[in-house]
Amino acid sequence: MRTRTGIAVIGVGNEFRRDDGVGWAVVARLKERAGDHAPPAGTVFATCDGDPGRLIGLWEGAGxxxxxxxxxxxxxxxxxxxxxxxxxxxxxxxSATSSHGLGLGEAVELARVLGLLPERLVVYAVEGADSDFGTGLSAAVAAAVEPLVAAVEDEITAGSGS
Known part of the structure; x- marks a missing residue:
């Protein structure tokens, strides 16, 4: 039995493929900021490699x-x-596609068919410059992290009804 959560924030990607790690970087920053900006109870921060089954498992039951x-x-x-x-x-x-073999669209469709979609799903897709092996984001993608963190915090606040 899976734990039900109010809000699931999921960073998708691979932190060892440069810009493909942007989702992980945003989640890491959100976790850091959680001490100063405590998220609503029931908020879960997670990372995932993009596998549709794992994504569905992370958002299942989320509002x-x-x-x-x-x-x-x-x-x-x-x-x-x-x-x-x-x-x-x-x-x-x-207008952009996932950097993974099976995209988010396939995970959404599978979840829809199985009745496992969250009540509301918001996706932030960040255009990357470099998906070669290695760590660290390109300058352009790194510059998008803080504005994304703020946008996700706004989504969390709106989603919690506070």
């Missing part, structure tokens, strides 16, 4: 799930952030 992931766009603008919100059980196709 709000916020997902932060790297994206590829052609042409791309590294550091540009796209905000997508689940609408009637479907997520609008972004």
């Amino acid at each position: 709000l799930a916020v997902v932060v992931d790297a994206a590829h766009a052609h042409p791309g603008t590294p550091g540009r952030v796209h905000r997508l919100e689940l609408d009637a059980g479907h997520i609008a196709p972004p």
